[in-house]
Amino acid sequence: MKYRRKKIFVTQDKTKYVWCYLFDNKSDLNEYYKNSCKERGVRFAKVLGVSLHYAKWMVGDKKATNETGKVLLSKDTVGGALVAHEFTHACMWAFKHHLRKKQYPFVIRNGQQEEDFIRGQSVAIKMFWNWYYKIEKA
Numbered sequence: 001m002k003y004r005r006k007k008i009f010v011t012q013d014k015t016k017y018v019w020c021y022l023f024d025n026k027s028d029l030n031e032y033y034k035n036s037c038k039e040r041g042v043r044f045a046k047v048l049g050v051s052l053h054y055a056k057w058m059v060g061d062k063k064a065t066n067e068t069g070k071v072l073l074s075k076d077t078v079g080g081a082l083v084a085h086e087f088t089h090a091c092m093w094a095f096k097h098h099l100r101k102k103q104y105p106f107v108i109r110n111g112q113q114e115e116d117f118i119r120g121q122s123v124a125i126k127m128f129w130n131w132y133y134k135i136e137k138a
């Protein structure tokens with residue numbers, strides 16, 4: 001199973017991040033995803049890309065970690081729409097994921113929060129593509 005991975009920030013202030021796994025092909029991605037589903041006891045279905053969110057990200061039940069999940073992508077299916085889609089999931093999760101609070105409803109209360117969210121999304125998508133083009137050229 002071949003992949004590269006990179007820490008990608010998913011918030012404007014660059015505190016929260018996900019590990020992005022870029023597999024060589026979608027069968028490797030799905031093999032990894034299948035194992036992850038098995039560990040979590042959830043149903044598996046093949047994907048082109050996926051954002052996995054950590055339901056719990058507490059250390060010692062007191063402190064939250066800044067790692068909020070994983071985004072799995074593969075070189076043979078990666079594209080603008082898929083990257084935007086999966087990182088939007090990851091950013092929404094990170095934006096409103098607070099200790100001991102429910103994730104939903106996802107509420108944006110004002111223009112400033114909307115801007116903060118979109119800037120976080122821009123950080124993530126930019127980081128991904130900068131990394132991608134760097135490793136693809138190498």
Ligand SMILES: [Zn+2]
Pocket residue numbers: 085089
């Ligand atoms: Zn989706």
